Amino acid sequence: MFGIGGGELIFIMFIVLMLFGSDKVPEMARTMGKAMAQLKHATNDIKNEIQKGAEANGIDEKTLSDLTGGINSEIDKAKQGLLGDTGKTLSNFVSDFDTEITKVSSTVENAAIETSPEDNQMEGPIKRQS
Numbered sequence: 001m002f003g004i005g006g007g008e009l010i011f012i013m014f015i016v017l018m019l020f021g022s023d024k025v026p027e028m029a030r031t032m033g034k035a036m037a038q039l040k041h042a043t044n045d046i047k048n049e050i051q052k053g054a055e056a057n058g059i060d061e062k063t064l065s066d067l068t069g070g071i072n073s074e075i076d077k078a079k080q081g082l083l084g085d086t087g088k089t090l091s092n093f094v095s096d097f098d099t100e101i102t103k104v105s106s107t108v109e110n111a112a113i114e115t116s117p118e119d120n121q122m123e124g125p126i127k128r129q130s
Contacts (some may be wrong), residue, residue: 016028
């Protein structure tokens with residue numbers, strides 16, 4: 001819900017309760033509910049008016065879907081024309097970069113620490129600590 005977790009929602013509700021008091025919160029919730037219902041009703045009215053206008057001009061759902069499909073294909077063609085082979089080159093670069101990172105990572109994991117016995121340190125591969 002809008003990227004808000006449970007803890008954050010509880011914190012927001014606590015702040016609202018502290019600011020407005022327990023008497024105003026139910027009244028505010030009712031007002032917000034009515035506003036949301038009016039907004040939904042207005043949105044449905046606008047959709048109905050658009051559909052009536054489209055029907056009056058002879059545009060049906062199939063024609064509309066064909067039109068939007070054509071627009072989407074033209075947008076995709078324009079993107080391809082602008083990007084050209086850049087998109088392919090970029091994906092190749094990313095895969096090459098990932099390969100090199102994997103190589104370096106395995107080299108680092110397999111590397112041995114070579115120290116002198118005077119340092120009182122152990123020789124052997126580098127171990128990751130969890």
